[in-house]
Amino acid sequence: MAVAHPHYLKSSEKRKDIEQLMVPNAPLAAPIPQPTILSQEELKKIAAFKAVEFVRSGMVLGLGTGSTAKHAVDRIGELLKSGQLKNIVGIPTSMKTHEQAMNLGIPLSDLNCHPIIDMAIDGADEVDPEMNLVKGRGGSLLREKMVETASKKFIVIVDETKLVDYIGGSRLAMPVEIVPFCWKFTLQRLEMLFTDAGCVGRLRTEGERGAPYVSDNGNYIIDLYFDRDMGDLKAASDAILRLAGVVEHGMFIDMATTLIVAGKNGVTIRNKD
Numbered sequence: 001m002a003v004a005h006p007h008y009l010k011s012s013e014k015r016k017d018i019e020q021l022m023v024p025n026a027p028l029a030a031p032i033p034q035p036t037i038l039s040q041e042e043l044k045k046i047a048a049f050k051a052v053e054f055v056r057s058g059m060v061l062g063l064g065t066g067s068t069a070k071h072a073v074d075r076i077g078e079l080l081k082s083g084q085l086k087n088i089v090g091i092p093t094s095m096k097t098h099e100q101a102m103n104l105g106i107p108l109s110d111l112n113c114h115p116i117i118d119m120a121i122d123g124a125d126e127v128d129p130e131m132n133l134v135k136g137r138g139g140s141l142l143r144e145k146m147v148e149t150a151s152k153k154f155i156v157i158v159d160e161t162k163l164v165d166y167i168g169g170s171r172l173a174m175p176v177e178i179v180p181f182c183w184k185f186t187l188q189r190l191e192m193l194f195t196d197a198g199c200v201g202r203l204r205t206e207g208e209r210g211a212p213y214v215s216d217n218g219n220y221i222i223d224l225y226f227d228r229d230m231g232d233l234k235a236a237s238d239a240i241l242r243l244a245g246v247v248e249h250g251m252f253i254d255m256a257t258t259l260i261v262a263g264k265n266g267v268t269i270r271n272k273d
């Protein structure tokens with residue numbers, strides 16, 4: 001199903017007016033409707049707002065992490081404030097989202113108190129044609145996976161740049177959360193699993209001094225980069241999880257129940273068969 005972006009037309013018309021004002025001796029003609037070019041940020045927001053339309057009062061909600069999920073959390077906060085939503089309980093997937101939701105006044109809880117979640121809404125770094133995902137480039141994969149596997153429905157929200165032919169296909173990171181102890185050893189073991197796919201691993205670092213990035217759970221992250229398709233994802237997942245030292249990986253296989261993609265031609269909503 002594709003839906004256009006009517007609520008964004010006004011701003012494009014505004015832009016047209018401004019362009020006309022900047023052209024010397026521009027004729028005073030009625031503005032000609034132009035196709036709207038939306039930024040990636042606007043597309044993320046459109047996908048996020050569409051997902052929040054599925055939220056109902058009384059739900060326990062998994063609150064995702066990242067720049068796309070942030071729009072969804074903001075929107076939920078807004079609807080709670082205006083009274084359009086009531087009795088929502090949010091389960092945040094990171095310390096960052098916890099802070100955002102708290103500042104918005106969204107009542108929060110955790111998996112100990114709410115082991116079954118009605119619906120989770122979160123972004124993704126990659127989505128393949130089977131709706132398998134890569135997540136965790138923002139470092140929150142472990143808590144996201146815990147919350148989203150506990151969710152009856154998991155709505156993934158992305159702009160169309162996240163669509164790939166196969167997992168790893170963006171050539172960007174597939175994150176793996178590991179314990180800090182002897183991280184180089186674990187990195188080498190991870191690379192060795194995927195030599196056929198031309199896999200290279202890098203410890204994620206931050207700051208000018210390149211200190212290891214530390215997750216909300218006190219762990220390190222190894223980013224894996226693939227030259228070629230790694231093949232059977234379930235076999236890859238099992239092999240990674242069998243390595244002592246690995247906590248979790250960022251492949252979310254067969255977890256998404258709905259995918260919302262915002263692109264220049266509109267919004268597409270797809271449910272898992």
Ligand SMILES: O=C[C@H](O)[C@H](O)[C@H](O)COP(=O)(O)O
Nearest residue numbers: 066067068123136138139140
């Ligand atoms: O750890 C981060 C999460 O998995 C994000 O959902 C993912 O990285 C997508 O983030 P963004 O919406 O900022 O592209």
